[in-house]
Amino acid sequence: MTRKGTTPSPSGQALVTSPVRTGGVMLVGAALFMEMLDGSILTTALPSMAPEFGVAPVQLKMAITGYLLAVAICIPMSDWLGRRVGGRRLFMAALALFGATSAACMASPNLGFLVMTRIVQGVAGAMMVPVGRLLVLRDLPKGDLVRIIAMLTWPALLAPAIAPPLSGLVVEYASWRWLFAINIPFCLTALALAPWLLPRLPPERPVSLDFAGLALWVALATMLVLVLGDATRLGPLWTGVAVCGTAAIAHMLWRHLRRADHPLLDLTLLRDRSFAHALRGGSGVRIAIFANPFLLPLMMQLGLGLSPVDTGMLMLIATMGNIGLKPFTTPLMHRFSYRSILLVNGLLLSVGFGLFAFLDKDTPRLILIALLVGTGMARSLHFSALNTLAFRTVPSTHMPVANMMFSAVMQMNAALGVAMSAMALQLWPELAGSGHGDDMAPFRFAFALVAICTLAGVLDVLKLEREARSTQPLAEIP
Structure with a gap:
C-alpha cells in the first residue's frame, strides 16, 4: 500500500509523483541554498567580526576554509552512508545537525569554538545536499529531468548573489551572530516537511567503503x-x-x-581527456575564481574604505553579471568549441583579475562596477563550460562516481582559493616590510597571484581537441 502522492515503480518501490515530488525538489533546493549561503555569507562580515575575536580579519579565514574543507572531505562518503542508513533518514539527521551547529556558531565564545562548529556544520552540509539531490533524482522519469535539474540549479545561482548584501545589512544594523540564526527556522521547517515530501528508501548493503x-x-x-x-x-x-x-x-x-x-575516487575516469582537464586545468581557474569572494569584500572594506552595506551591494552587482550571462551560455557553447571558449575566456578572466590590482580609493565607482560585472560574466561562462566539458564523454554508468569526484574536487578548490588568498595577504607585509603604508598593497599582490593562477589553469586547455562543442542543454548536465 502506498501513501497519497505516490505510484508503485516496476520494482515495487513507491515513486513520488507531482506535486509531492515538486515539493521535495523545492525542499532539497532550499537545503542547497542554505548550504551555499553558509559557504559565502561570512566574507563580508570578517572585518566586523575580527575585533570581537581580537584577530586580524584575514585570520578568520579558518571559519570559512574549515567549513569548505569539511564539505570536500565528506562528499565522497555521502552516497555510501545514505545507502547504508537510508537516504531520507540521513538527510533529516544532517538537517538537525546543520541547525544545531548554526545555533552553536551563533553563540561562539571564541574563534577556536567557531572554527570547530563550522567544521561540523560543513560535515552536515556535505551529507545534506548530495543525499537530498539523489533522493529527488532517483527513478526520475526522463521527461522531467531538465525541469527538475533546472529547479535545483537556481538555488546555486541565487545564494552567492544574496549572501553579500544580506551579510552587509545584518552586520551594519545588528550583529554577525544573526547570520547563523537564519538557518534555524529553515531546518525546523524542513525537518517537519521531509517525511511528507521525500521518498522513504530502505537501507541497502553497498560495497565496502x-x-x-x-x-x-x-x-x-x-x-x-x-x-x-x-x-x-x-x-x-x-x-x-x-x-x-x-x-x-x-x-x-x-x-x-x-x-x-x-x-574512494576512480582514477580510471582521468583517462577521459575532457574530464581530466576539468579536474586538472579547471582546478587552477576555479581556485582563482573562488579566491575572489574572499578577497573582494576585504579589499573593498580594508583597502577602499567602503561600508559593509556598500560592499554587499557591489558584490551583488558582480553576481548579477554571473546570472545575466546564463541565457547566452548555451548558444555560445553550441557555436564555439570548448577549447576556444576556455582559452579566450580564461585569458580575459586572468586580465580582469589582474586589473583589480590597479584599483585605489580614487578609482571611479563605475570602473569598479564594470570590472565586477565583466569578471562575473567571464566566471559564469567558464564555470558552465568546465561543468559541461567534464561530463561530455563520461559513460552514463560512471556518471554518479564522476559527479561525486567532480563535486569533491570543486569544494576542495573553494577551500584552496580562500587559503591562497589569505596566504598572499599575510605574506605581503613580510616581503615589503612594516613600512609599506598602502592599504591596497597586500590586495595588489594577492590579485596578481590570482591572475597568475588563472593563467596557469588556462594553459592546460591547449591539450584539448579543437572541435568539441556542447550538444545538450546545460540543464541536463549533472
Missing part, C-alpha cells in the same frame, strides 16, 4: 589547506617539511586508488 582511501583523502585535503593557508606562520623550514609530507601523502593516495578493488 574505502576507509584507507578516505583516511588518505582527509589527510591530503587537510594538509593542502593548512600548508597553503599557514605557510607564513610555519616559517620556511616547517613549510618545507609540510610540503614534503603533503607530497608523500598524495603519492600514497595515488598508489592506493590505483590498486584498490573499490577505490
